[in-house]
Amino acid sequence: MAGPDPYLADPQxxxxxxxxxxxDVRLLAALRAATRRFRGQVRHPVSKVTExxxxxxxxxxxxxxxxxxxVLAVHSVLVDGEELTGVKVRRQAGLLLHPSGCWPEWSEVAVTYDHGNDPVPEDxxxxxxxxxxxxxRTDPAIQQVTTGTESVSFAATAAVGITEQWRAAVEAHRLNRGDDA
Structure with missing residues (x-):
């Protein structure tokens, strides 16, 4: 399997x-963190993954x-180890339609497929x-310094918030919304 790119944006x-x-090491670490955060919120890699x-x-x-x-391509679908042909695919939604009825309960369905975006969507x-x-740019900051009997406290940036643009992109690319309560 060829995994997704480590970044959802060009470091340049x-x-x-x-x-x-x-x-720059810190730049790449920040880009990796932002990529992990986005992938976690949309619940899939976003960029292309093969096999x-x-x-x-x-x-x-x-x-x-x-x-x-x-879904870019479905290479194989096995139900309890047996090849199943004629499976229909809803590519954008990531859905498989059984060709002759229902997916048997208590069966293992192994799917080998390519998915994702190449290139990554601009948004x-x-x-x-x-x-x-x-x-x-987030500075973890020193929270408190104590010397002898003197103590000074500083504000620390605790978290990085999100923008409306981030929220909209996550919503547009998120999968499996049915488990939201």
């Missing part, structure tokens, strides 16, 4: 904004939801760069 785009070289194999449980229903989308790259820039 962040480097220009921060006036740093694109291989990914997932194991799902049969549901007793005609439709089976894959854990990542969009995703933009918010990841923006978040990485904020992460890079």
């Amino acid at each position: 785009d962040l480097a220009v904004l921060l006036k740093l070289p694109a291989d 990914d194999q997932v194991f799902l449980d049969g549901t007793g229903r005609p439709v089976l939801r894959l854990p990542a989308a969009p 995703v790259a933009e918010v990841v760069v923006d978040q990485a820039r904020t992460i890079y």
Whole structure:
């Protein structure tokens, strides 16, 4: 399996904004953190992954939801080790329709497929760069210094917030919304 790129945005785009070289260690760490944060919130890698194999449980229903989308290609579908052909795919939604009824309950469905975006959508790259820039500039700060009988406290930036643009991009690219309560 070829995994997703480590970054959802080009390090050079962040480097220009921060006036740093694109291989700066802290810059790359901030971009990696922003990428992990985005992927965690949308619940899939976003960028292209090839030959990914997932194991799902049969549901007793005609439709089976894959854990990542969009689906670029389905290479194989095995139900309890037996090849199943004629499976229909809803590419954008990441859904598989059983060709002759329902996915058998208590069965293991192994799917090998390619999924994701190549290139990464511009709105995703933009918010990841923006978040990485904020992460890079966040100073953990010294919270308190004590010398003898004197003590001084400083404010510390506890967390990096999100923008409306970030929220909109997450909402647009998030999968599996059915478990929201």
